[in-house]
Amino acid sequence: MTGKKIIIGITGSIAAYKIPQLVRLLVKAGAEVQVMMTPNAKDFVSPLVLSTLTRKPVMIEMFDENTWSNHVMLGRWADIILIAPASCNTLAKMANGLCDNFLLATYMSATCPIHIAPAMDEDMWHHPSTKANLQKLTYFGNVIIESQFGELASGLIGMGRMAEVEDLVQHVQGFFLQNSQLAGKEILITAGPTYENIDPVRFIGNHSSGKMGIAIANECARRGAKVHLVLGPTHLSANHKNITTYKVTNAQSMFEQCVALFPQCQIGIMSAAVADYTPIEVATEKIKKKTEAFAIALTKTKDILNHLGSIKNANQILVGFALESVDEKNNAKEKLKAKNADIIVLNSVRDTGAGFGHDTNKVTMFDKNGYEETFDLKTKVEVAKDIVNKIIIFGKI
Ligand code: PMT
Numbered sequence: 001m002t003g004k005k006i007i008i009g010i011t012g013s014i015a016a017y018k019i020p021q022l023v024r025l026l027v028k029a030g031a032e033v034q035v036m037m038t039p040n041a042k043d044f045v046s047p048l049v050l051s052t053l054t055r056k057p058v059m060i061e062m063f064d065e066n067t068w069s070n071h072v073m074l075g076r077w078a079d080i081i082l083i084a085p086a087s088c089n090t091l092a093k094m095a096n097g098l099c100d101n102f103l104l105a106t107y108m109s110a111t112c113p114i115h116i117a118p119a120m121d122e123d124m125w126h127h128p129s130t131k132a133n134l135q136k137l138t139y140f141g142n143v144i145i146e147s148q149f150g151e152l153a154s155g156l157i158g159m160g161r162m163a164e165v166e167d168l169v170q171h172v173q174g175f176f177l178q179n180s181q182l183a184g185k186e187i188l189i190t191a192g193p194t195y196e197n198i199d200p201v202r203f204i205g206n207h208s209s210g211k212m213g214i215a216i217a218n219e220c221a222r223r224g225a226k227v228h229l230v231l232g233p234t235h236l237s238a239n240h241k242n243i244t245t246y247k248v249t250n251a252q253s254m255f256e257q258c259v260a261l262f263p264q265c266q267i268g269i270m271s272a273a274v275a276d277y278t279p280i281e282v283a284t285e286k287i288k289k290k291t292e293a294f295a296i297a298l299t300k301t302k303d304i305l306n307h308l309g310s311i312k313n314a315n316q317i318l319v320g321f322a323l324e325s326v327d328e329k330n331n332a333k334e335k336l337k338a339k340n341a342d343i344i345v346l347n348s349v350r351d352t353g354a355g356f357g358h359d360t361n362k363v364t365m366f367d368k369n370g371y372e373e374t375f376d377l378k379t380k381v382e383v384a385k386d387i388v389n390k391i392i393i394f395g396k397i
Contacts, residue, residue, distance in 0.1 A: 002030030004176055007074065007081040009103045010050075012040025014153040015085035015119040015162035019045055022084065022165045023053045026172065034059070034074065036103045038090060062102050071102060075110030080175060083107070084145075085119030085162045088130055094142075095133035111241045113222055115175065117145040117168060122158030135359060138381050139211070141218045141240045145171055181392060183224035188258060188265040189217045190272035190304065192232030194251045198296060199283035207356035208273035210234035212321075215384035216269055217243050223388065228265065230257045232272055251275045251301035258304050262311070267391060269319040270305040271345075273356070277301060309340030317395045319343045319387070323355060329364065329372075336366050343367045343394060345387060353377050365390050 006026055010016050019035075026033050035050045036059045047058040062071070075081070083090070083103070090104070094116075099105040107114060116137065124130060125147060134144055145168065150161040163171070191213020195203040214236055217229045221242035229238055229245045232254060238245060246261075248254045251274045262268055277298035287294075305320045312318050320341040322332035325348065332346035346364045347354045354362040354377065361383045364374040367390075375386055391397070 001026065001173065001176060004031045005077055005079045006031045006033050006172065007078040007106065008033060008035050009081060009083040009086075009107070010035065010037045010041040010045060011083065011085060011087040011090040011103070012038055012044060013085035013087040013119040013162070014044060016041050016044035018162070018165050019084065020049050020053055022168055023050060025165065025169045027053060029169070029173075031172075034078070036060070036074075036106060038101050038103050040087075059102055059106075062105065071106040072109045075106045075112065078110065078112045079179075080113050080115060080172065081107065081110055082115045082117065082168070082172060084117035084168060086116045088118075088120045088124045088127075091116070091118060091130065091133045091137065095136040095140075113143065113175070113179075113240075114141075115143045115145060115171065117163050118147050118160070119162035120147075120160045121152050121154045122156055122160045125158075125160035138379070139214065139236065141221070141238065143175075143222070178223050181223040181397065182220055182388075185220075185225045185267060185397070186228065186265045187220045187225045187267040187269065188228045188230065188261050189213055189220070189269045190230045190232075190254060190258060190274070191217065192234040192236075193273050194232045194249065194254055194275045194301075196250050196275045196278040196301075197282045198279050199285065199287045201286050204275060204277075204279070205233075206273045206275070208232065208234070209357045210236045211357070211359065212361060212380050212383070213269075213271035214238045215380040216271060216387055219381070219384040219388045220267075220269075225267075228261045230254055230261070230272070232274075251278060251304075255302045255304050255307070258308065262308050262316075266315065267317045267319070267395070268308050268312070269387070269391075270308070271321050272304075273323065274304060275301055276303075303339070305335075305341060306339045312340070317342050317391060319345065319391060322346045323349065325349045329366075332364070333366055336368060341368070343390060351377070363387075367394055 033054045051058045099108045148161045192210035193206045193208035195205045217238045221227045221240035227243040280297045318341045322335045324331045328348045336344040344366045351362045353360040362377040
C-alpha cells in the first residue's frame with residue numbers, strides 16, 4: 001500500500017475503539033492515512049492517539065480557530081475513503097445527502113471510491129430504514145463491507161458487529177489490487193429500458209429499472225475501467241468518476257450511441273431491455289379515442305447486440321443478456337451463437353426475485369467455449385461482481 005492515500009472516517013459507535021489498530025496497520029503497510037471524525041466519535045476514541053499514529057491532525061470541525069478546512073480537496077486527494085465504524089445515524093445522513101459535519105461534507109464532495117463498514121446493534125441493523133439506506137448507498141456506488149454476527153455492545157449476540165480490523169485491512173488491500181484490474185480498458189454498457197413513442201404522450205416501454213446495468217457499470221469503474229454507460233429512461237443514475245453516462249430514449253438512439261462508442265472499447269456489455277419493435281409512424285398529435293379497436297403498425301428495431309457481434313474484432317469481448325420465460329437455457333445458448341456474443345447472462349422471469357426492477361437477480365452464464373454456471377439469487381451488486389469476474393477470466397485480463 002506504499003504511497004496510497006487513505007481517509008479513515010470514524011463515527012460515533014463503540015467499534016471506534018478498534019480504529020487506532022486499523023490505522024496503525026495501514027500506516028505500517030506504507031499508506032498515508034488521514035483520519036476524520038464526527039464530533040460524536042470523540043467520545044469513543046481519542047483524536048490524540050489517532051493523530052500520533054498518522055502524524056497528521058485529526059479533522060473534525062469545518063472551522064477551526066477561524067480557519068476553513070478544505071473538505072473538497074481532501075475528497076479529491078484520497079484514493080479511497082473508508083468510513084469505519086459507520087453508525088446508523090451517519091448511514092442515514094449519507095443516504096439522504098445531509099452534511100452537517102466535516103466527515104459528511106467530505107463524503108458528499110469525494111470523487112474517490114467510498115467503502116463503508118457499518119456497526120450497530122442488531123435491532124437497528126434489521127430496521128427497514130437501515131436496509132433501505134444501505135441499498136441507496138450501494139446504488140450511489142458505495143461499497144458496503146458487510147457487518148458480522150457476534151457480540152454487540154448491548155450484550156446481545158447478533159448481526160451488526162463491524163467487520164474485524166484484520167478483515168478491513170484485507171479489504172483495503174484487495175481494493176487496491178482489484179482497483180487496477182481493468183485499468184486502461186474502455187467498456188461500453190447499455191442499461192435500462194427504451195421508450196418507443198406512439199404519439200406525443202404515449203410510448204411502448206418495459207419495466208427495466210437500469211439497476212442491473214448500473215451495478216455492472218459501477219463494478220467496472222471500481223476496478224479502474226473507463227465506462228461508457230448508455231442509459232435508457234430511468235430515474236436511477238451512476239455517479240462514479242470513471243463513468244460517462246449517455247442518456248438515450250429509444251432503441252434507435254441507443255443503437256446510434258453504441259455504434260459510435262464500440263470501436264474504442266475493448267468490452268461491450270448489453271444489459272438494456274431494448275424494444276424489439278417500434279411504431280412505423282409516430283402521430284404528431286395525441287391519438288383520439290374514436291374506434292372500439294385500434295392497431296399500431298410496428299417495425300423491427302435494430303438489434304444492437306447483434307450488430308456489435310457482427311463488427312467486433314478479435315480483441316473485443318461482447319457480453320449479452322437473455323431475459324427468458326420459457327426453455328431458458330436453450331434460448332440463451334441460441335442467442336449466444338446467433339448474436340456472436342462471447343458470454344451470455346441468462347435471467348428468467350420465472351425466478352422469484354430475478355429480472356426487472358428487483359434489487360436481486362439470479363443468473364446463469366454461458367460462454368462460447370461451452371462454459372455454463374448457475375449462480376444463487378444475489379443482490380445485483382454481487383451479480384455484477386460475478387459478471388465482471390467472468391469477463392476477466394474469459395478474456396485472461
Ligand atoms: O434494469 P433492471 O430492472 O435491473 O432489470 C435487468 C434486466 C432484466 C433488464 C437485465 O438483467 C436483462 O435481462 N437485460 C436484457 C433484457 C432483454 O431485452 O433481453 P432479450 O433476451 O430480449 O435480449 C437479448 C440481448 O439482446 C440483450 O443483451 C439485449 O440488450 C440485446 N438487444 C435486444 C434487442 C435489441 N433491439 N437490441 C439489443 O441489443
